[in-house]
Amino acid sequence: MLLKILSKSDLPDAVERLGQRYRIIAPMLHEGQTVFKELLPGDAPDMEYRTTPLPPKKALLPPREELIQLQSTNGESRLEPVLDVQPAVLLGVHTCDLHAIGLLDKVFTEGVPDQHYINRRRLTKIISLECLEPCSEHSFCKSMGTLAVPESFDLHLTDLGSDYAVEIGSKAGLNLLWKFFTIRDAGDDDYARLNKAMSEKWSRFNYRLDIDATELPGLMSLNYADELWEELGQQCLSCGACNLVCPTCFCFDVQDEIDVDLRSGVRTRVWDSCQLARFALVAGGHNFRIRRGDRLRHRFMRKGKYIQEMYDRPGCVGCGRCAQACPVDIKPLDVFNRLAAGHVNQSEMKKEAIV
Ligand code: SF4
Ligand code: SF4
Numbered sequence: 001m002l003l004k005i006l007s008k009s010d011l012p013d014a015v016e017r018l019g020q021r022y023r024i025i026a027p028m029l030h031e032g033q034t035v036f037k038e039l040l041p042g043d044a045p046d047m048e049y050r051t052t053p054l055p056p057k058k059a060l061l062p063p064r065e066e067l068i069q070l071q072s073t074n075g076e077s078r079l080e081p082v083l084d085v086q087p088a089v090l091l092g093v094h095t096c097d098l099h100a101i102g103l104l105d106k107v108f109t110e111g112v113p114d115q116h117y118i119n120r121r122r123l124t125k126i127i128s129l130e131c132l133e134p135c136s137e138h139s140f141c142k143s144m145g146t147l148a149v150p151e152s153f154d155l156h157l158t159d160l161g162s163d164y165a166v167e168i169g170s171k172a173g174l175n176l177l178w179k180f181f182t183i184r185d186a187g188d189d190d191y192a193r194l195n196k197a198m199s200e201k202w203s204r205f206n207y208r209l210d211i212d213a214t215e216l217p218g219l220m221s222l223n224y225a226d227e228l229w230e231e232l233g234q235q236c237l238s239c240g241a242c243n244l245v246c247p248t249c250f251c252f253d254v255q256d257e258i259d260v261d262l263r264s265g266v267r268t269r270v271w272d273s274c275q276l277a278r279f280a281l282v283a284g285g286h287n288f289r290i291r292r293g294d295r296l297r298h299r300f301m302r303k304g305k306y307i308q309e310m311y312d313r314p315g316c317v318g319c320g321r322c323a324q325a326c327p328v329d330i331k332p333l334d335v336f337n338r339l340a341a342g343h344v345n346q347s348e349m350k351k352e353a354i355v
Contacts, residue, residue, distance in 0.1 A: 003167060003186040005165060006163060010181070014180050019041060023038060025091065027046045027049040027052060028043060033053060035054065047159075055097050055321065056090055060120055061271075069082055070266065083119045090124055092129045093129065096141045096317040100247030105121060128155070131201075144318035155168060155173040155176060156169060159197070160193045166181075216308065219336070223339045229297040232296050238276060241327070242299065248315055249271075275292075275299060279295070
């Protein structure tokens, strides 16, 4: 591992220099909570934050974004794609959110490539931050295998007290480091401090899922018809908050808005939620998931099975945001563990996972 050391006291200067070249999106204290936000000159990132209500996903897949502009003149219509051209740095991304971004990278590049996402992602450098403490009572990242950093960062920081250990993940990260940061080479002491921080970290996190995450797809298959879905459906308010806060949800709606002069317009993409009643409404007025229990089951099937099987990445990274946001306390950890409690036959689950 190529390791450099950045003194914490040098971070503000580095951020200021970066800000002259890049748009910086970072965790920031705002009205009593930490949110990912664009830094303005003089703003300081909150590098000690635990969690944020919305994930940093919003920097790459904005809640609302223009996709196409339409202009019509003299009977001729022109459609212009709208592509973000601003280079950006996404600073302070925790490991679970980095895993989620890794999933989005697959989703938006495989199959039908999404030029809007791909373009924004290409222009965005990621400086991630090692999680040394659980971020909330709801997180279960260790169980989901997302507590260790994946390789999709440009630079990765680990808090060593007065310094950060900086790991270089890409050539772009190396360039950032040389151009904008004041660093020194790591010595034996620094490697020892990093090893200590990392070994102490793991014991602070518990395995909270009662089965191995690799058994989740099989567990979900076995429980497709379980009565739990109907029970939870009775409680669910179909508010969609769980989807909106989730770093791995990527469903969206596309809307066309035409100006009153009928000569110009815009096509936008907005986040959507599979928990809303109209989500599965199709032509002819048919709704194929009209029941709340069915919609809830669909969400958990995606989190525990469908996404994993389709993209070979966890559909839930265990961040706990949906548990925090749900007004009726429907929590993924509880749901998975309740299902697991009813199915102790592990070999049966493994068999289902293969089918
Ligand atoms: S389902 Fe909940 S816990 Fe899992 S990644 Fe989404 S918001 Fe986080
Ligand atoms: S946040 Fe809770 S109540 Fe709202 S849709 Fe999700 S599970 Fe249902």
